[in-house]
Amino acid sequence: xxxxxxxTLTQGNFTLSADWRVPEGRRVAVIGPSxxxxxxxxxxxxxxxxxxxxxxxxxxxxxxxxxxxxxxxMLFQDSNLFPHLTLRQNVGLGLRAxxxxxxxxxxxxxxALARVGLDGLGDxxxxxxxxxxxxxxxxxxxxxxxxxxxxxxxxxxxxxxALRVEMLDLVARLTEETGxxxxxxxxxxxxxxxxxxxxxxxxxxxxxxxxAAGPLLSDPPPSLKAYLGSG
Amino acid sequence: xxxxxIGIGRLGGPLAxxxxxxxxxxAFAAVLWRGAGAxxxxxxxxxxxxxxxxxxxxxxxxxxxxxxxxARALARRRFFGRGLLVSLMGAPxxxxxxxxxxxxxxxxxxxGWVNAGLALFGLPPVSIYGFWGVVLAHVFxxxxxxxxxxxxxxxxxxxxxxxxxxQLGLRSWATFAVLEWPLLRRTLPGAAALIFAVCLTSFxxxxxxxxxxxxxxxxxxxxxxxxxxxxxxxxxxLSLVQLALALGAAALALWLAPDLxxxxxxxxxxxxxxxxxGWRRWADGVIIALGAAFLLVPLAxxxxxxxxxxxxxxxxxxxxxxTSVQIAALSTVMMLALALPFAAxxxxxxxxxxxxxxxxxxxxxxxxxxxxxxxxxxxWTDPAAWTLAVTALVNALMALPFALRTLVPALRAGLADYGxxxxQLGLRxxxxxxxxxxxxxxxxxxxxxxxxVALSIGDLGVVALFxxxxxxxxxxxxxxxxxxxxxxxxxxxxxxxxxLAFGLFWICDRWGRAARR
Numbered sequence: 001x002x003x004x005x006x007x008t009l010t011q012g013n014f015t016l017s018a019d020w021r022v023p024e025g026r027r028v029a030v031i032g033p034s035x036x037x038x039x040x041x042x043x044x045x046x047x048x049x050x051x052x053x054x055x056x057x058x059x060x061x062x063x064x065x066x067x068x069x070x071x072x073x074m075l076f077q078d079s080n081l082f083p084h085l086t087l088r089q090n091v092g093l094g095l096r097a098x099x100x101x102x103x104x105x106x107x108x109x110x111x112a113l114a115r116v117g118l119d120g121l122g123d124x125x126x127x128x129x130x131x132x133x134x135x136x137x138x139x140x141x142x143x144x145x146x147x148x149x150x151x152x153x154x155x156x157x158x159x160x161x162a163l164r165v166e167m168l169d170l171v172a173r174l175t176e177e178t179g180x181x182x183x184x185x186x187x188x189x190x191x192x193x194x195x196x197x198x199x200x201x202x203x204x205x206x207x208x209x210x211x212a213a214g215p216l217l218s219d220p221p222p223s224l225k226a227y228l229g230s231g
Numbered sequence: 232x233x234x235x236x237i238g239i240g241r242l243g244g245p246l247a248x249x250x251x252x253x254x255x256x257x258a259f260a261a262v263l264w265r266g267a268g269a270x271x272x273x274x275x276x277x278x279x280x281x282x283x284x285x286x287x288x289x290x291x292x293x294x295x296x297x298x299x300x301x302a303r304a305l306a307r308r309r310f311f312g313r314g315l316l317v318s319l320m321g322a323p324x325x326x327x328x329x330x331x332x333x334x335x336x337x338x339x340x341x342x343g344w345v346n347a348g349l350a351l352f353g354l355p356p357v358s359i360y361g362f363w364g365v366v367l368a369h370v371f372x373x374x375x376x377x378x379x380x381x382x383x384x385x386x387x388x389x390x391x392x393x394x395x396x397x398q399l400g401l402r403s404w405a406t407f408a409v410l411e412w413p414l415l416r417r418t419l420p421g422a423a424a425l426i427f428a429v430c431l432t433s434f435x436x437x438x439x440x441x442x443x444x445x446x447x448x449x450x451x452x453x454x455x456x457x458x459x460x461x462x463x464x465x466x467x468x469l470s471l472v473q474l475a476l477a478l479g480a481a482a483l484a485l486w487l488a489p490d491l492x493x494x495x496x497x498x499x500x501x502x503x504x505x506x507x508x509g510w511r512r513w514a515d516g517v518i519i520a521l522g523a524a525f526l527l528v529p530l531a532x533x534x535x536x537x538x539x540x541x542x543x544x545x546x547x548x549x550x551x552x553x554t555s556v557q558i559a560a561l562s563t564v565m566m567l568a569l570a571l572p573f574a575a576x577x578x579x580x581x582x583x584x585x586x587x588x589x590x591x592x593x594x595x596x597x598x599x600x601x602x603x604x605x606x607x608x609x610x611w612t613d614p615a616a617w618t619l620a621v622t623a624l625v626n627a628l629m630a631l632p633f634a635l636r637t638l639v640p641a642l643r644a645g646l647a648d649y650g651x652x653x654x655q656l657g658l659r660x661x662x663x664x665x666x667x668x669x670x671x672x673x674x675x676x677x678x679x680x681x682x683x684v685a686l687s688i689g690d691l692g693v694v695a696l697f698x699x700x701x702x703x704x705x706x707x708x709x710x711x712x713x714x715x716x717x718x719x720x721x722x723x724x725x726x727x728x729x730x731l732a733f734g735l736f737w738i739c740d741r742w743g744r745a746a747r748r
Contacts, residue, residue, distance in 0.1 A: 048651050068657035079648040084670045097657040099666055 002045075002149060002181060007053035009037065009044055016041060016202070020209035024058070024148070027175060027182040028210050029192035032202025033227050038185040039077075041207055042151045045183070046074045057148055068097075073147040073180075075155035080138040081126040087113065087137045088122035094141035112140040116170065132163045136170070143174060150175060152184035168195050189217050189228055203227075237579070237646065237653055237663045244576025247569045251631065254624060255595045258603025259470070265606050266467020276469060278444060279452040283476070286362060286448070287430035290369035291423040297370070298377035298422070299415065301522040304515035305378070306385040307503040316523055317382065320375035323526070325682060325736050327689025328435040329706045330725045332368055333713065334529030335359060335440075337536055337722075339367065344532065364440040365448075369433065373426040375526055380425075384418040385411070393503055403507050421487035428480035432473070432596050435691040439710065449473045453598045458696060463606070470599035477596060533725055540723030548724045551708035552731065558623045558704060559688040559735065566627035566683040567676070570634040575668070577635065578642035597625045601693035615699035622694045622704070626687035633686075634679035641675040642668060677743015681736035689732050705731070 002022040009016040016037040022028055030038050043049040047067035055063040062070040073094075081090045085099075091109045092101050101109065113122055116136040118129075126134050135156055142150055152171065156164045168184075172195040175182045183200070186192055192199055198210035203223045220228060305317065323331065339345050339359045346356040359367065388410055396406050434450040441447060447455070449469055456466040604621050608614040614621075645668055653663055669676070691706035698707060705728045712721040 043651075046651075046655065048654070066657075067651070067654040072655075074651075074655055076651060079652060082649060082652075082667060082671075085666075093656045093658070093666075097659075097662050097666075 001058060003054070003056040004045075005054035005056070007044065007051055007055065009040055009049060009051050011040070011049075014040075015205050016207060017205065018207035019053075020200075020207075022181055022183070022198070022210055024181055025175075025179050026198055026210070027172060027196045028184070028198045028200055029196035029213065030183055030185045030200045030202065030207075031187070031189065031192060031227075032207075036202040037205075037207070038202055039153050041202070042074065042153050042183065042185060045149075046070065046072050046151055070149075071147050072149045072151060073142045073145045074151040075138050075142065075153065077154050077157060080155055081134055083126050086123050086125055087118065087129070090126070090137055091122075091141045091144060094143075094145040108144055109140075112143040113137070115143060115174075116140045131159055132167070135159065135163075135167050139167075139170060139174060143178070146178065147180065149181045149183070152182070154185050154187070157187075164191070165194065171195065193217060237650055238659045239663055239668065240572055240575025240577075240579050243572025247571075247573040248576070250569055251573070251628065254604070254628065255600060257607060258600040259474070259595075261603040261606040262463070262467045262470050262599060266463040266465075266470075272468045272472070273465075275444060275447075276449075276452060276465070276472075279447045279449050279469070280472060280476075282362070282441075282446060283431060283448045283450075286365050286369070286446075287427045287433075287480075289362075289366050290373060290430045291427040293366065294370050294373040294377045294426050295381075295419050295423045297374055297522075298381050299419075300518050301374070301378045302381035302385055303411070304518045304522075305382055308512075308515050308519065309503075310519075316519075317379065319523075319526065320379050322733070323372045323375050325685035325689070325732055326372075326530075327691075327706055327725075327728050327732050328368075328372070329439060329691050329709050329713075330533065330689065330729050330732075331371055331529065332436060332439045333709070333718075333721060333725045334533035335364075335368055335371060337532035338529045339364075344528075360440055361443075361446045362441075365433070365436055365446060368436045368440055369426075369430045371525065371529065373429065374522070377422050377426060378522065380422045381415070381418055384414050388414065403511065421484070424480070424484040424487040428477065428484040431477055431480050434598060435706070435710075438691070438695070439713065449476070450596055450598050453596065453602060454695065457598075457602050457605070466602050470596065470602065473596045473599060530729075533722055533729075536719065537722035537724075537726035540719040541726060544723045544727070545720060547703065548705070548708055548712075548720070548727065551703040551705045551724075552727055554619070554703065555688050555705040555728075556731065556735075558619055558626070558694075559684045561619065562623035562626040562630070562687040563680050563683045563739075565623055566630050566634055567680060569627060570631055570638055570679060571664075571676075573631075574635055574638035574642050577639050578646055595628070597629060597690075597692040598696065600625050600628070601696045605696060614697055615702060618694060618697040618699075618702055621697060622690075622692075623687070625693045626690050627683065629690070630679075630683035630686050633682050637675045637679045637682075638672060641672040645671045674743040677739050677741070680743075681739030684739055685732040685736040688735060689728060 001024050004018050004020055004022075007018040014037065018041065030041065032038050040049055044051040045055065047062075047065065047070055051063070053063065054061060057071050060071070062072075081087075082093075085093075088106075088109055089099055091112055092099065092105065095101065095105050095108065110119075110122060113119065116139050118133060118136055118140065121129060121133070126137065129137070138155065150171075156167045159167065168191060171182065171184075174180075182196075184196065186196075192213055196213050199213045199216050200210050201208045201216070201221075201224055216224070217228070305313065336359060337343055339357065341356065341358070343359075349356060358364065392410060396410060401409065432450055433448055434454065437446065437448040437451040438454070441451060449472060453466050453469045453473065456462045456469060601621065604617070605614045608617055608621075649667060649671075653659075653667055658666055688704075689706060691704075691710060694704050694707050695710070698704070703711065705724060709721050709724045709728065712718075712724060
């Protein structure tokens with residue numbers, strides 16, 4: 001369970017408040033207009049943006065913890081892999097913050113790479129594989145990180161539509177297997193409907209509590225309706 | 232969104248800053264303490280001040296003015312070897328000053344090619360010594376730098392604008408007024424300020440081509456006050472004036488300076504549809520040829536002279552070469568130990584300010600630092616025993632501003648791109664350095680190390696103060712050979728020195744680029 005208690009973000013004129021909880025294992029889409037603070041909200045949860053309020057994950061307060069100690073894995077819009085390290089090293093850093101791994105850890109890394117369909121590519125560098133494969137490597141690292149909460153800040157935005165859907169389906173399967181909770185920023189209500197159970201709607205400085213995706217998107221409140229358009 | 236705090240440079244940065252401040256501060260304290268009370272600044276010193284400023288101003292103005300036609304021609308013409316020529320223009324930066332001076336003497340000196348040509352027409356000979364000789368040497372070093380700076384700016388004009396100009400049928404003059412003049416107005420003051428600052432602290436050029444009451448720089452005056460007269464009050468007064476002048480110029484240069492291009496001319500090569508044909512094409516060709524000749528002929532003359540002498544070089548040259556390599560290696564290690572944590576501090580700082588500290592290395596005169604450390608060491612021990620260490624340290628401090636200019640953007644980009652990912656994976660401090668920062672910045676580290684090793688091996692500064700008669704670096708040995716009019720042997724030594732400077736730079740730069748791929 002993720003508790004967000006009286007969270008307030010302030011950056012210049014911009015403010016965002018949130019006060020809600022997300023049950024364990026839920027998949028939640030975060031939608032809202034550009035500049036509404038979707039990325040900033042995720043950044044605050046992950047520990048990269050200063051905030052007021054309290055955060056806890058499974059009862060553990062985390063708002064004062066460093067990013068690596070929060071039990072959260074996050075994929076960013078870009079630069080999710082270190083370009084000078086092999087795919088195996090990139091995944092291995094999710095296990096431990098060092099490059100040398102034990103035989104057992106090696107096996108874990110290779111299993112994770114195999115799970116995302118990249119068997120045998122571990123010795124390549126990110127520049128030598130496709131964009132879709134790079135996304136899979138980042139997901140393999142998320143797998144070995146074994147965090148309770150996964151945050152996706154549109155990491156697949158640069159992929160084509162078919163590939164993006166494929167990645168989101170893979171994310172849905174992986175979080176189902178690991179039981180991790182998922183918060184994902186998206187622009188596309190179809191993506192939200194496809195893999196999210198709930199939706200957090202950002203509007204006018206408020207991140208509204210998660211609501212069931214289907215009903216919310218089929219009968220949206222006026223501001224969300226304006227954002228979605230009549231498509 | 233904000234980046235992440237990886238905790239690099241937090242501990243090492245301030246330590247490195249102290250390691251820069253203390254040697255410089257201690258040197259100044261020593262000079263002031265021994266010299267104060269009776270600060271004296273005589274008419275000869277006023278003359279030195281005037282000479283220093285006028286030669287630097289003339290060098291900056293001429294370099295920048297000549298750079299404009301060369302850069303303009305290079306910007307709008309494409310020809311075989313253009314990339315190589317632009318790369319070669321980076322070479323004077325790491326070319327040992329004394330090597331270039333010897334090459335210039337071979338061309339412009341008493342028995343040089345230019346005077347031989349003038350004599351053919353019955354014209355009086357020109358002298359390379361004195362004001363114009365010093366300016367000539369400075370232009371030799373800085374014209375290529377200025378050309379690269381201006382060319383860099385020129386190539387930053389989007390190609391679409393040239394296409395637009397070609398489509399509108401604007402004449403050469405109109406193109407200049409519309410596109411190029413605004414650009415030059417932004418670039419030239421910075422380039423001139425940078426060259427002015429560099430020429431202010433000129434020592435080796437003044438030592439070899441200047442001298443005497445009418446062509447002595449402050450830096451040379453400090454050396455003479457100290458080495459020949461042991462007149463500490465005078466050395467202290469000169470050091471203070473030099474510091475004030477250099478700090479002012481460095482601040483001006485920092486404020487105005489354009490970014491140093493790491494590799495000019497490599498930009499998108501779309502050609503220039505607006506480039507005029509006809510006689511202007513030939514004029515551009517002549518300008519480029521003259522610019523290239525000015526750079527290359529002195530070096531070729533030197534190679535011609537020195538090759539014959541290579542086989543029977545005095546052994547003193549080889550032992551001096553060994554000393555020089557040792558100093559350069561030590562200096563490069565010191566520079567990296569200072570520059571990396573310092574650069575990390577600057578790169579992770581929210582506001583600038585620390586960067587100015589790195590400039591101290593440029594502003595503080597090497598001769599003053601040398602004088603200060605001589606005074607500190609003298610009561611306790613024989614300063615000559617510390618020649619290696621002090622020379623290496625001063626060389627490292629001199630290379631520091633250039634190293635920071637190279638390293639800070641690389642570390643900053645690494646933090647911006649991968650800082651949050653690294654934070655999330657717990658890669659902090661030493662681990663971030665080892666696994667992320669050092670491998671990512673390896674090309675810049677190699678380049679900075681190459682600059683330092685080449686600058687250090689070619690430096691003729693502090694070592695001239697410290698060295699005992701039986702001690703020498705290669706540049707100092709060359710100066711001694713020149714002083715003894717053994718020009719053939721000096722040319723041979725110059726070849727060895729040039730090969731070492733370029734070779735060691737190449738090795739370091741190559742090491743940096745060998746990463747990945």
